[in-house]
Amino acid sequence: MPRVHDRGGWPEAGPINQAEHDLSLWEKRTDALLVLLASPAKQVLRVDELRRTIESLAPDAYEKLSYYERWITAVEALLIEKGILTREEIDRKAEEL
Amino acid sequence: MHEHEHDEHAPITDRDELTYYEKRVYAIQSLLIEKGLMTADEVRRAVEDMDARTPALGAKVVARAWVDPAFKARLLTDAKAAVTELGIDTGTLSTLVAIENTEKLHNVVVCTLCSCYPRPILGVPPDWYKSLNYRSRVVVDPRGVLKEFGLELEQEIEVRVYDSTADIRYLVIPARPAGTEGLSEEDLARLVTRDSMIGVAKARMPDQY
Structure with a gap:
């Protein structure tokens, strides 16, 4: 059984939804955060680490979350793992918004 | 199949509540700026580069x-x-x-x-x-x-x-x-x-x- 991200050839896959949406602000910000954190100038994290974290999501979370929801979940987990931010300070800041 | 095709973005409502994930992004971003790991200007330029x-x-x-x-x-x-x-x-x-x-x-x-x-x-x-x-x-x-x-x-x-x-x-x-x-x-x-x-x-x- 392949892992959840390894999608090639899954037999139950249905029609492809071809609807597109323009990225919303929070999605662009999520993308920008990752680009900056992974940039050669900062190297706070690496794209491979992001992949590893996304690929480690629980299978139901992987399938349920939207693309950038997966990304920000992984960025948050990595920043906590690296000791750069704590869950508590993110929670506190999020409460203020 | 639990395909999740961004349904939540389809109806543009005039909600003023941020979603859970929006709050996480903005919270993380402002903490990283406070800690000097990036500047608001760098975020703006990264978004501009993406748009370009x-x-x-x-x-x-x-x-x-x-x-x-x-x-x-x-x-x-x-x-x-x-x-x-x-x-x-x-x-x-x-x-x-x-x-x-x-x-x-x-x-x-x-x-x-x-x-x-x-x-x-x-x-x-x-x-x-x-x-x-x-x-x-x-x-x-x-x-x-x-x-x-x-x-x-x-x-x-x-x-x-x-x-x-x-x-x-x-x-x-x-x-x-x-x-x-x-x-x-x-x-x-x-x-x-x-x-x-x-x-x-x-x-x-x-x-x-």
Whole structure:
């Protein structure tokens, strides 16, 4: 059984939804955060680490979350793992918004 | 199938409550700025750079390849160097490979593991490229998937599927449509759609734009 991200050839896959949406602000910000954190100038994290974290999501979370929801979940987990931010300070800041 | 196709973005309501994930992004961003790991200006510029990357860049590359055989040869040999010749910054792309569609061969690109895509020259990938169903199906039933996209290929045409990785990304050079001999490079570039550079469509015919 392949892992959840390894999608090639899954037999139950249905029609492809071809609807597109323009990225919303929070999605662009999520993308920008990752680009900056992974940039050669900062190297706070690496794209491979992001992949590893996304690929480690629980299978139901992987399938349920939207693309950038997966990304920000992984960025948050990595920043906590690296000791750069704590869950508590993110929670506190999020409460203020 | 628990495909989640961004339904929550479809209705634009005038809600003033941020969603859970919006709050996480904005909280993380402001903490990183407070800690001096990035500046608001860097975030703004990163978003601007993302917005500036569109398939028009890839179209320019393809149109040049159509009119300049020597350029096309260089593009097929070392795509990153050839793209750079046109003054396009390839950003963080590690290896870019150009693959050519012909009368006998049709190439289509996917990233089965995630969403790798030549973003510096095509912009962000469309939602369907990142969807679980496209990633799953195009590698086992490319003709069926292409048909779903409105492209029916004759059996004699060979179909090849390229699976991208973070380290190797692909640009399809669609076949130049017949009857475009007199067109300028600029007009040719208008025939080169994003989908034709992913391989789920052919380039437009001149009467289609």
